[in-house]
Amino acid sequence: DMKSISIAVLMIGAVLLGISSCATVPTKPLAPGELRLLSMLVPEKENIRIHLPFVVHISFEAEGEPEIRAACFDFSGDGPHCFKVMDVNYGSPGTIRVQIHTKNAGSRRLECYVLYIRDGKIQLTNVVSTYFRIIPQ
Numbered sequence: 001d002m003k004s005i006s007i008a009v010l011m012i013g014a015v016l017l018g019i020s021s022c023a024t025v026p027t028k029p030l031a032p033g034e035l036r037l038l039s040m041l042v043p044e045k046e047n048i049r050i051h052l053p054f055v056v057h058i059s060f061e062a063e064g065e066p067e068i069r070a071a072c073f074d075f076s077g078d079g080p081h082c083f084k085v086m087d088v089n090y091g092s093p094g095t096i097r098v099q100i101h102t103k104n105a106g107s108r109r110l111e112c113y114v115l116y117i118r119d120g121k122i123q124l125t126n127v128v129s130t131y132f133r134i135i136p137q
Contacts, residue, residue, distance in 0.1 A: 030063040033118040045132040058096040067117040074111040105136040
């Protein structure tokens with residue numbers, strides 16, 4: 001009947017709202033020199049193999065152009081492992097490209113944060129995450 005359909009639609013809406021609110025990034029204004037990660041993308045996530053390098057794209061917003069030192073990754077509790085960044089594109093949003101590798105197969109939650117210089121000190125950004133599967137060799 002119509003009542004149960006509308007209740008189901010409301011429930012789905014509430015679940016979707018809950019999911020999307022968990023994934024949001026703080027929207028408070030950035031402090032001078034601050035770097036905030038927005039998301040992470042693994043473009044070739046279907047083809048990732050153990051020990052073989054793959055590229056990760058990290059999307060960010062920054063106040064100015066802070067110097068980025070490294071991107072650190074945690075593979076489902078294995079980490080952090082920090083890697084040198086390949087290149088940084090300051091834009092709106094900016095992107096950081098990093099080549100990384102892992103030694104464990106299976107489904108992985110990949111978490112990332114970035115080390116950068118602000119006011120002469122190394123700072124850590126917020127953490128962003130994504131999921132993918134790693135194929136054995």
